[in-house]
Amino acid sequence: MYAMDGKVSASLGDIEALAIQCLVEAGASQAQATAVARNIAACERDDCKSHGLFRLPGYLKSLLSGKVTGDARPVIRELTPIIVHLDAAGGFAPLAHEVACEDIAKRARRFGMAALTITNCYHFTALWTELEPLAATGLVAFAFRNGISRVAQHGGRTPVFGTNPMAFAWPRRGKPPFIFDFATSEIARGEIQLRQRNGESIPLGWAVDKEGQPTTDPAIGLAGAQLTFGGHKGSALATMIELLSGPLIGEMLSSEALRADNGDGGPPRGGELLIVLDPTRFHDHAKPEAAIDHAEVLFEQLQSDPGARLAGDRRYAARARNSAGLVTISPKLIEELRGLAGPRTKAMLDMIALPGRGAGQIAP
Amino acid sequence: MYAMDGKVSASLGDIEALAIQCLVEAGASQAQATAVARNIAACERDDCKSHGLFRLPGYLKSLLSGKVTGDARPVIRELTPIIVHLDAAGGFAPLAHEVACEDIAKRARRFGMAALTITNCYHFTALWTELEPLAATGLVAFAFRNGISRVAQHGGRTPVFGTNPMAFAWPRRGKPPFIFDFATSEIARGEIQLRQRNGESIPLGWAVDKEGQPTTDPAIGLAGAQLTFGGHKGSALATMIELLSGPLIGEMLSSEALRADNGDGGPPRGGELLIVLDPTRFHDHAKPEAAIDHAEVLFEQLQSDPGARLAGDRRYAARARNSAGLVTISPKLIEELRGLAGPRTKAMLDMIALPGRGAGQIAP
Numbered sequence: 001m002y003a004m005d006g007k008v009s010a011s012l013g014d015i016e017a018l019a020i021q022c023l024v025e026a027g028a029s030q031a032q033a034t035a036v037a038r039n040i041a042a043c044e045r046d047d048c049k050s051h052g053l054f055r056l057p058g059y060l061k062s063l064l065s066g067k068v069t070g071d072a073r074p075v076i077r078e079l080t081p082i083i084v085h086l087d088a089a090g091g092f093a094p095l096a097h098e099v100a101c102e103d104i105a106k107r108a109r110r111f112g113m114a115a116l117t118i119t120n121c122y123h124f125t126a127l128w129t130e131l132e133p134l135a136a137t138g139l140v141a142f143a144f145r146n147g148i149s150r151v152a153q154h155g156g157r158t159p160v161f162g163t164n165p166m167a168f169a170w171p172r173r174g175k176p177p178f179i180f181d182f183a184t185s186e187i188a189r190g191e192i193q194l195r196q197r198n199g200e201s202i203p204l205g206w207a208v209d210k211e212g213q214p215t216t217d218p219a220i221g222l223a224g225a226q227l228t229f230g231g232h233k234g235s236a237l238a239t240m241i242e243l244l245s246g247p248l249i250g251e252m253l254s255s256e257a258l259r260a261d262n263g264d265g266g267p268p269r270g271g272e273l274l275i276v277l278d279p280t281r282f283h284d285h286a287k288p289e290a291a292i293d294h295a296e297v298l299f300e301q302l303q304s305d306p307g308a309r310l311a312g313d314r315r316y317a318a319r320a321r322n323s324a325g326l327v328t329i330s331p332k333l334i335e336e337l338r339g340l341a342g343p344r345t346k347a348m349l350d351m352i353a354l355p356g357r358g359a360g361q362i363a364p
Numbered sequence: 365m366y367a368m369d370g371k372v373s374a375s376l377g378d379i380e381a382l383a384i385q386c387l388v389e390a391g392a393s394q395a396q397a398t399a400v401a402r403n404i405a406a407c408e409r410d411d412c413k414s415h416g417l418f419r420l421p422g423y424l425k426s427l428l429s430g431k432v433t434g435d436a437r438p439v440i441r442e443l444t445p446i447i448v449h450l451d452a453a454g455g456f457a458p459l460a461h462e463v464a465c466e467d468i469a470k471r472a473r474r475f476g477m478a479a480l481t482i483t484n485c486y487h488f489t490a491l492w493t494e495l496e497p498l499a500a501t502g503l504v505a506f507a508f509r510n511g512i513s514r515v516a517q518h519g520g521r522t523p524v525f526g527t528n529p530m531a532f533a534w535p536r537r538g539k540p541p542f543i544f545d546f547a548t549s550e551i552a553r554g555e556i557q558l559r560q561r562n563g564e565s566i567p568l569g570w571a572v573d574k575e576g577q578p579t580t581d582p583a584i585g586l587a588g589a590q591l592t593f594g595g596h597k598g599s600a601l602a603t604m605i606e607l608l609s610g611p612l613i614g615e616m617l618s619s620e621a622l623r624a625d626n627g628d629g630g631p632p633r634g635g636e637l638l639i640v641l642d643p644t645r646f647h648d649h650a651k652p653e654a655a656i657d658h659a660e661v662l663f664e665q666l667q668s669d670p671g672a673r674l675a676g677d678r679r680y681a682a683r684a685r686n687s688a689g690l691v692t693i694s695p696k697l698i699e700e701l702r703g704l705a706g707p708r709t710k711a712m713l714d715m716i717a718l719p720g721r722g723a724g725q726i727a728p
Contacts, residue, residue, distance in 0.1 A: 080476040080645050082446060112444040113639075115477055117646055140612065156672035160665050168604045178607075180600035212671055230594030236544035236675050239666065240532045243542075247658035248504065250647030255665060273646075275477075275639070281444055282481055282637075283614030294611035298524070301619060302603065305520035307576055311600050 008334055009326040016041040018345070019056055025342025026063040027070035028092075035094035039125050044327045047318035050190065051126040053329055058124060059092065060340040062266025068092060068122045074099045082107055082114045085249075088121030092267070096121055097130045104276055108139055112281030116274040117249035123147075124267035127167035128181040128312070130274070135169035135177035138292070140277040143167045143181075146245040148258040148268040151185045152225035154235035157212030159225040162254035162270065163189065164241040171279070173292055176319075178299065180311035184238040186229045192218045245271040372698055373690040380405040382709070383420055389706025390427040391434035392456075399458035403489050408691045411682035414554065415490040417693055422488060423456065424704040426630025432456060432486045438463045446471055446478045449613075452485030456631070460485055461494045468640050472503055476645030480638040481613035487511075488631035491531035492545040492676070494638070499533035499541035502656070504641040507531045507545075510609040512622040512632040515549045516589035518599035521576030523589040526618035526634065527553065528605040535643070537656055540683075542663065544675035548602040550593045556582045609635040 003009075010018070019037035024030060036059055044052035062068040072091025076099060079085050084104055088096040100116050107114035127143045134141045147162020167181035187206050195202050196218035204214045207221025215221050228234035246253045251271025252260065261268050280288035287293070302310055338349045374382070383401035388394060400423055408416040426432040436455025440463060443449050448468055452460040464480050471478035491507045498505045511526020531545035551570050559566050560582035568578045571585025579585050592598035610617045615635025616624065625632045644652035651657070666674055702713045 079648060083476040083645060085648070111475070112447045113477060113479055115641075115646070140607075153666055153669060153672045156666070156669035158665065158669045160662070160669070168600070170604075170607050178603070180597075180604070182597045182600065229597050232675070233544075233546045233593050234597070236532070236546065239542070239662070239675070240534075240544070242662055243504075243534050243659055247655045247662065248641070248643055248646045250649055250654065250658075253658070253662055253665075255661075277479075277612070279612055281447060282479070282612045284443060284449070285614055290614065291611045294617070295607055297619075298603070298606055298611065298617055301522065301524050301617075302517055302520070305517060305522045305524070308517045308520035311596070311603070 008329040008331060010329055011326055012041045012045050012322070015044050015053060015327070015329075018348075019053070021348070022056060022060055022337060022341055022345050023063070023070075025345050026060045026340070028063055029071040032070060032072060032091050032095050035098050036092050039094040039129050042129055043126060045319055045322050046315040047322065047327075048126055048128075048315060050188065051124070051129075053333060055124050057333075057336050057340055058266045060266075060337075061264045062122060064340065065262055065264035065266070067262050067264055067266060076100055076103060079117075082111045084114070084116050086116060086118045086121075088118055090120055091122065093118070093121050093123040093125050093130070093272070097133075101133050104274065105134060105137055105139060108276040108278045109281075112278050114276050116272075116276070117251075118272040118274075119249060119251045121270065121272065122267040123270050123272065126181055127165055128169070128179045128315070131167050131169035131179055131181075132177060134274075134276055135171045135179065138171045138279070139169075140171065140279050141167075141169045142275045143272065144241045144244045144274075145272040146242050146251075146254045146257070146270050148261055148270075149254040150189055150226050151228055151238060152208060152212070153239070154228060154232040155212075157208055157210065157225055159258075160255060161185075161228070161238040161242055162257070162268075163226070164238045164245075164254070166237065166241055170295060171292060172296070172299070173289070176312065176316050178295075178310060178312060182229075184228050184234050184241060185226045186234075187226070189222075189226065192221055192226070196222065244273045249273055372693045372695060374693055375690055376405045376409050376686070379408050379417060379691070379693075382712075383417065385712070386420060386424055386701060386705055386709050387427070387434075389709050390424045390704070392427055393435040396434060396436065396455050396459050399462050400456050403458040403493050406493055407490060409683055409686050410679040411686065411691075412490055412492075412679060414552065415488075415493075417697060419488050421697075421700050421704055422630045424630075424701075425628045426486060428704065429626055429628035429630065431626050431628055431630060440464055440467060443481075446475045448478065448480050450480060450482045450485075452482055454484055455486065457482070457485050457487040457489050457494070457636070461497075465497050468638065469498060469501055469503060472640040472642045473645075477639070477641050480636075480640070481615075482636040482638075483613060483615045485634065485636065486631040487634045487636065490545055491529055492533070492543045492679070495531050495533035495543055495545075496541060498638075498640055499535045499543060502535045502643070503533075504535065504643050505531075505533045506639045507636060508605045508608045508638075509634055509636040510606050510615075510618045510621070511634050512625055513618045514553055514590050515592055515602060516572060516576070517603070518592060518596040519576075521572055521574060521589055523622075524619060525549075525592070525602040525606055526621070526632075527590070528602045528609075528618070530601065530605055534659060535656060536660070536663070537653070540676065540680045542659075542674060542676060546593075548592050548598050548605060549590045550598075551590070553586075553590065556585055556590070560586065608637045613637055 023033035069090035072089040149159040151161040163183040163185040201216040209224040279291040387397035433454035436453035513523040515525040527547040527549040565580040573588040643655040
């Protein structure tokens with residue numbers, strides 16, 4: 001980790017090590033901390049900053065407040081030969097996914113399709129990080145997750161949905177998978193908060209006031225309700241995701257998760273449903289890989305259209321850029337972490353921000 | 365069927381009988397004709413006019429041109445214990461669905477989840493008609509279908525996707541199911557054609573010209589490409605649907621279906637994927653119906669929000685209105701059918717449009 005000219009640069013390994021140290025000092029088990037830290041480093045690697053180190057303070061707050069069980073051990077069990085339930089036991093999502101990934105992949109290969117339900121879990125990660133390991137082994141996968149109520153349905157005014165993201169992954173041969181991952185809200189809540197902090201207005205269509213009227217004032221929008229993307233269609237998707245990751249799997253609705261949350265700024269409790277498909281089992285061609293080969297015709301059409309871009313391409317370009325080098329951390333984030341850190345981490349962070357300190361390597 | 369003051373009114377039974385007679389005279393087997401006619405009558409019942417009798421001329425044209433096999437017998441077979449393939453044998457979708465519905469429901473109940481792939485099928489129906497029978501027996505279901513290339517990806521200019529609809533159904537106790545069914549194009553192609561016919565402009569965001577520039581001219585938009593709804597998110601969904609209903613199941617891409625189509629104005633060839641879930645198998649509550657009960661909390665929240673409406677509510681209201689009474693048929697449509705009809709149907713249609721004829725019942 002390097003500090004120079006007021007900027008902090010770090011290797012991905014440094015980021016992972018820093019995150020582990022912070023999390024363990026805040027009460028996480030080594031297993032929970034390592035899984036979260038790996039996830040954070042993967043997001044930094046892909047310039048997915050909103051789910052990188054930026055999330056670490058929230059993770060720490062939820063451990064310090066006692067909301068999340070730091071040493072939770074996820075428990076996996078079979079509901080049917082193709083449906084597996086993972087009880088995250090009050091811990092974070094990344095370890096839950098690590099524990100379940102191989103099991104669900106095996107069932108999907110055997111039957112052609114399998115589902116994973118995750119409950120009692122605190123989720124702060126990007127969904128693409130959860131689907132990529134499955135797609136990397138040749139599987140197709142969907143993920144659906146609810147959150148805490150912030151978003152009104154189309155035409156409505158009451159926050160009912162979380163930002164309710166969904167993701168979909170399709171494997172490609174010799175290339176990183178096609179993965180999209182989007183919130184069904186028009187915009188991330190953080191984006192509205194950012195406009196508020198900067199004294200800027202928000203575009204119409206992001207949020208409504210408490211009476212359901214359009215607003216360009218971020219404060220009024222935050223007090224009212226965010227809107228879904230794509231009008232009634234996005235609203236229908238948000239409803240579907242709410243049903244699949246709440247009632248279907250025996251978890252809370254986003255409105256119930258909001259009431260249950262202690263407001264510590266960490267991840268809310270939320271359910272998640274994964275459906276995993278083996279693309280060699282949905283047809284009976286002589287060549288099992290026919291589906292994957294055929295899909296390349298589509299990807300070629302999409303990529304040859306000027307001005308367009310495949311979902312995920314920007315992340316993979318960032319990955320190629322960042323994997324060998326250093327990524328930048330905001331000094332403000334370092335300050336925030338210092339406020340939450342245990343003594344060992346604090347001592348290390350103090351060294352980074354030493355005023356007037358020139359270039360130089362700092363542990364870990 | 366009644367003609368009065370230039371308007372034609374018909375009972376749902378009359379519509380079904382008329383459609384069967386037209387289809388059989390155009391070469392359909394009784395089984396194919398009955399399944400299509402039932403579907404058309406169900407759409408008229410729900411004021412889903414775009415998929416009602418309005419579609420009958422297209423069905424007839426595709427039989428008369430020889431594109432569709434009028435006496436096709438769908439063949440069902442197992443790919444895995446939870447994946448079933450239905451070869452529609454070059455026939456229409458409604459019979460295919462009738463044949464497969466019970467089998468797929470049984471597998472979903474046994475394992476908790478099952479999938480149906482449909483290939484070699486000509487599809488002109490609304491997806492909600494296919495999911496409602498499953499939801500009526502307590503099952504949750506998704507449907508995904510591609511079409512013929514009309515729609516460009518976000519930021520692009522080349523038609524790649526069909527209007528690629530998806531649908532989702534969730535059962536409710538003692539109430540009709542929650543079902544949404546939407547195209548991933550911003551708007552139906554017919555809506556742009558209607559504006560063109562009326563000499564009206566189209567809003568920005570519906571279509572682009574051949575260079576990918578926004579247009580308000582319907583003719584330029586039709587020659588260029590339609591756009592997906594919801595920007596890059598809708599575009600991502602359209603890609604997913606293209607993959608699931610084409611390469612995954614061994615069917616054509618929308619671009620391939622466009623090339624293969626004879627342009628007769630009837631349904632294009634297209635693949636379809638259904639995924640069916642038994643909501644009593646995704647959790648282990650003491651009460652198997654816990655998921656359905658819990659979902660009602662969400663529906664109550666959504667329905668109590670002023671100004672908002674549940675997907676499907678408008679259709680169910682129309683159903684209540686129309687089931688006992690008569691629905692109206694456009695005289696223009698009667699004329700169009702006359703041009704395509706066989707001698708027996710023609711004789712009957714001639715009677716309806718008899719100029720100066722007063723009110724009175726007409727066969728069938």
